[in-house]
Amino acid sequence: MFDLNTVLRPHIQTLTPYSSARDEYTGKEGIFLDANENAFGSTLDGSKVDDVASEEHYNRYPDPHQLAIKAKLAPIKGVRPGQIFLGNGSDEPIDLLVRATCTPGQDSILILPPTYGMYEVSAAINDVTLIKIPLTPDFQVDVPAVLSAIQPRTKLLFVCSPNNPTGNLIDSRDIKTLLANFNGLVVVDEAYIDFADTQSFTSLLDQYPNLVVLQTFSKAWGLAALRSGMCFASEELINVLNKIKPPYNISGPTQHLLLKALDNVPSKDTMVARILANRKELIANLLNLPLVQHVYPSDANFILVKFEDPKAVFDFLIDQQIIVRDRHRVKLCDGCLRITVGTESENEQLLATLKTFANRLTTTV
Numbered sequence: 001m002f003d004l005n006t007v008l009r010p011h012i013q014t015l016t017p018y019s020s021a022r023d024e025y026t027g028k029e030g031i032f033l034d035a036n037e038n039a040f041g042s043t044l045d046g047s048k049v050d051d052v053a054s055e056e057h058y059n060r061y062p063d064p065h066q067l068a069i070k071a072k073l074a075p076i077k078g079v080r081p082g083q084i085f086l087g088n089g090s091d092e093p094i095d096l097l098v099r100a101t102c103t104p105g106q107d108s109i110l111i112l113p114p115t116y117g118m119y120e121v122s123a124a125i126n127d128v129t130l131i132k133i134p135l136t137p138d139f140q141v142d143v144p145a146v147l148s149a150i151q152p153r154t155k156l157l158f159v160c161s162p163n164n165p166t167g168n169l170i171d172s173r174d175i176k177t178l179l180a181n182f183n184g185l186v187v188v189d190e191a192y193i194d195f196a197d198t199q200s201f202t203s204l205l206d207q208y209p210n211l212v213v214l215q216t217f218s219k220a221w222g223l224a225a226l227r228s229g230m231c232f233a234s235e236e237l238i239n240v241l242n243k244i245k246p247p248y249n250i251s252g253p254t255q256h257l258l259l260k261a262l263d264n265v266p267s268k269d270t271m272v273a274r275i276l277a278n279r280k281e282l283i284a285n286l287l288n289l290p291l292v293q294h295v296y297p298s299d300a301n302f303i304l305v306k307f308e309d310p311k312a313v314f315d316f317l318i319d320q321q322i323i324v325r326d327r328h329r330v331k332l333c334d335g336c337l338r339i340t341v342g343t344e345s346e347n348e349q350l351l352a353t354l355k356t357f358a359n360r361l362t363t364t365v
């Protein structure tokens with residue numbers, strides 16, 4: 001049986017967390033002389049910050065546990081409020097998970113490249129050993145290789161699905177095999193799950209106590225500027241993350257804006273539908289271009305595209321102020337650029353520019 005205490009660093013298990021002023025009294029009414037705030041107001045009062053944010057009392061510390069947001073988010077995600085942790089971007093739970101479980105210089109995490117860069121950066125910041133088991137050429141998990149690479153001190157295994165930068169879903173049966181055969185935490189990063197035709201792993205939280213699911217408000221919800229990530233896991237693990245997070249990690253205006261955004265699920269769904277329609281169209285149009293060697297299937301809001309001369313294409317696009325992500329030096333992605341699905345007119349401009357590039361080639365050679 002999985003035992004969270006075998007994964008946590010010993011001092012984290014016994015840590016006494018910071019007790020904030022807002023932990024000791026949770027009522028809304030009162031004379032608040034407990035947190036050394038400015039009782040007169042804020043330097044933003046009376047200034048024309050936009051309507052939504054101006055309802056905030058900037059002089060008061062926000063709810064450290066974001067209970068109103070979790071109450072609204074839980075039914076949307078089909079989880080219990082206690083299974084939710086909110087972070088300053090997904091980067092925050094990624095870092096907290098590494099710090100909660102890995103003793104620097106001793107423990108390790110396992111990743112499946114090519115994948116999202118933050119796992120490796122977080123391991124490096126925390127002086128934690130990184131074990132890399134590459135995906136197969138069709139960007140799936142080499143399950144036997146992963147299982148035999150796991151060390152007694154391997155604490156975390158990151159699986160990004162749909163994967164960045166390849167765009168594909170990872171076979172859910174393989175993720176379940178990893179969950180069943182690994183005594184550490186399996187972190188399934190679902191930043192792009194809204195664009196995939198599949199169920200979230202959040203529905204399996206009660207079945208697998210070692211499962212952690214990451215999602216974000218930065219992509220489908222269109223709220224990258226707010227820096228808000230979601231982490232779903234057992235109540236036991238969420239309590240640990242709450243213990244070690246900075247007390248007020250989600251700012252008051254951000255909490256206020258997230259509450260508004262959560263009332264607007266249909267708007268997210270409409271944008272996702274448009275992105276999916278545009279993805280389909282963009283893929284079809286890219287396949288018609290002779291300079292495109294391969295378009296990888298996508299379950300995300302971006303497409304991995306292989307070009308004969310990716311560097312020249314990248315530079316030409318930059319010249320025309322079209323910025324894509326250069327992944328051509330990444331192992332298994334040789335020759336590839338990662339292109340985010342844009343609006344109809346942005347995609348048209350991209351395609352027109354790629355045609356111009358191709359024409360220049362044929363006229364100059």
Ligand SMILES: *Cc1c(COP(=O)(O)O)cnc(C)c1O
Nearest residue numbers: 089090091116164191216218229
């Ligand atoms: C974009 C992305 C995130 C989201 O990061 P935030 O810090 O929440 O903006 C997480 N994981 C992957 C794989 C991503 O591509």
